[in-house]
Amino acid sequence: MSEVKSSPPPAGGSTRARRKEDARARILAEARRIVLDQGFEALTMRRIAEAAGYSAAALYLHFENREAIARELGEAGMRALLDALAEAGKTVDPLQRLKALGLAYAAFGRAEPETYRLIFMEPGFAATALGGKDAAGAAAFALIGGVFQDLATAGRLRDGLDIESLALTFWIVLHGMVSLKLTCSAFLVASEEDLLATALDNLLHGALRPNREP
Amino acid sequence: MSEVKSSPPPAGGSTRARRKEDARARILAEARRIVLDQGFEALTMRRIAEAAGYSAAALYLHFENREAIARELGEAGMRALLDALAEAGKTVDPLQRLKALGLAYAAFGRAEPETYRLIFMEPGFAATALGGKDAAGAAAFALIGGVFQDLATAGRLRDGLDIESLALTFWIVLHGMVSLKLTCSAFLVASEEDLLATALDNLLHGALRPNREP
DNA sequence: ATGTTCACTAAACATCGTTCATAAACTGAA
């Protein structure tokens, strides 16, 4: 197989750790495919192992837990969400950027519902993914905050509004929309585009008729 | 096949169906206590059975599935949520009623997080609970819609706003707030009161400074 | 009294996550 490997490669990828990393990656890839194809509840150690060409026990040489695999999947999904949001975040005009961010968020939830559920709806994941050392969650949230910061700098916001609270409210709307779409799709018939348009319209311009007298 | 077969004592508690109903109720009560005390994932057939004084197999004489037990629990929770909202819905002033509804919704999520998760965050439950014959979900949603209907009748809404979309947006905000509080409590440090106040303020009055020119 | 239905249990099955003893394969030096 590799008899010429007698010379120890000092700076190159040593086969020992190299193949270990490959195995990890293959396991994760197969796990992701299972979640995407058959849903999160189908993510079984034995299924992952069979798909990756291992026995179930072998997975524990590469991951501590089934939960560790799921967590890694969730973190990768979080990075994917951040990428999608970052792409939309390039829009120059703040209001259009806000809409683009919302659409990208909704699109991610629609494209990878099981990943979204894993990140934000499974108990114990979002807490660590957002609060831990992983900065993807914070970076994604900062993208939203940036919009309102820009609006504030441009003087387009009402007085006395807290930027972080605004960003939080917007995120709440996005998450509420996507997660309800996942669990109550039968009840939530409207498209994400329409829902987002209505929510943004109300959030920005208010639902009440402007009142002359206090 | 069984109409003339037996004329059970209509007014006396016929032991036959009476005790069956008691068993059902006892099973459900114990199941609810387990969910409340130890969380939804601790809801195990053997645990329920032991708590109710049965063997695990006996539960299948009263319920089709573990899922059937959970579904019944979720439907009862939905009725409890409806009751809480109905109480808040007595507020006369529409705007104060909106706030009261939001606070009641948030309070329910805080008081019974596992029930809320069961109803709205577990796959496959909300869809049937809201869309099925169970009218609790629709009634709860109608309470929200009524607020905006009243606001519209009073002429306090901006022109061109769809009432159902408004109600949906408000529900989305409530659900986003409660569910994020459940999964990302470490990240969502603000209290529900503050979150709701901010969201309502923005939703009603808009975040943008009123613009004189189109 | 008798035959039928009902409520229930013990045991078993398949599957789950996880652990353990063990064996094969690779690694680095003598």
Add this chain to the structure above:
DNA sequence: TTCAGTTTATGAACGATGTTTAGTGAACAT
């Protein structure tokens, strides 16, 4: 090459899960 030590992988097993099945009394209707 040879040989110890480490790494990598496996099969069997353990406890727990949801669910099914065969069997056992007790209650019921006639």
